[in-house]
């Protein structure tokens with residue numbers, strides 16, 4: 256089905272979403288989130304559908320698939336934890352058909368969430384907070400205390416984890432022990448460990464999609480936790496409204512273990528374990544970080560990053576910390592920075608998906624695969640330059656794809 260760009264926009268009444276773009280097709284939903292039809296994405300000037308990947312048409316769904324998706328969607332928007340868990344499992348799947356079904360579900364949840372945001376005066380319905388810090392910083396203890404406080408105030412809290420170690424080793428820096436025991440029993444909380452397979456890029460994608468699902472299921476506070484390893488902190492900072500760095504007070508070269516770049520990303524630094532013998536070192540670390548932050552380039556016009564102290568053991572500072580988080584959120588909403596941040600995150604997310612998928616398509620392309628071993632060998636032997644080899648491979652790729 257073809258139509259003009261203006262007709263297309265009228266039909267969709269909302270900008271094409273990432274998942275729709277990814278499949279090269281567009282689904283249309285009515286207000287209650289039911290799928291009506293789907294159309295190809297208009298591409299001027301070639302006037303052909305952009306889709307190269309198999310796109311899913313409503314007619315392609317079997318009755319069983321429709322029933323499964325309806326059940327998941329209905330359960331999700333009613334806030335059932337089992338439906339949320341199942342939906343996240345669906346977006347984490349590597350199975351090609353299930354991946355397509357996951358996109359159908361996500362598109363539906365996206366439409367639902369947009370309705371909610373419209374009803375909320377075009378403001379985000381949930382607060383996304385990223386929490387990072389080195390192993391043993393006290394992240395899970397802190398999330399447990401903060402989470403319990405929030406559910407006590409009638410918030411619904413979800414906790415998602417991004418653990419790059421679990422992708423590469425199958426073991427986990429975060430998940431090997433029982434964490435957040437009380438919060439995991441709380442009916443107003445939902446805790447999801449990191450996927451244990453895939454690349455960081457893959458985990459980032461599924462976490463972004465899991466955030467959307469949590470919001471669709473009515474969780475108004477979404478906490479995304481990660482360890483200070485590799486690039487995971489940067490990935491998490493790119494998917495949340497507020498990025499929080501947790502620092503333990505012990506150790507000699509406290510500032511050294513933490514990457515400078517990550518301090519620059521922090522909207523809030525929390526010095527943990529502010530109790531007992533650690534009170535004095537915690538104060539000292541707070542002063543060090545306060546000075547360090549003053550030297551950094553200002554990231555936001557509406558917010559100056561702060562350094563606070565908490566104790567998850569005594570609860571000291573946790574209420575104040577939540578007030579600081581809320582102050583950050585309202586400053587961002589009033590200035591529009593929060594909405595801008597979310598919009599640019601969508602773009603970053605899209606480009607990281609493009610990078611990941613484009614590279615995969617390139618590597619899997621038959622011409623590239625057949626030429627690659629010889630060219631790699633000749634490059635290693637120094638017979639041809641890497642630049643020439645790359646040009647030849649790209650030529651092999653484009654000459655058969657265009």
Ligand SMILES: Nc1nc2c(ncn2[C@@H]2O[C@H](COP(=O)(O)OP(=O)(O)OP(=O)(O)O)[C@@H](O)[C@H]2O)c(=O)[nH]1
Pocket residue numbers: 388389390391392393394395396397428429482527528529530531533565566567568569
């Ligand atoms: N004194 C004190 N100890 C704490 C506090 N919070 C956490 N701890 C201790 O610090 C250690 C690590 O705490 P966790 O909450 O597991 O830290 P984490 O950052 O989640 O650690 P990983 O799961 O390894 O990433 C545990 O032995 C906790 O008992 C606190 O507020 N005060």
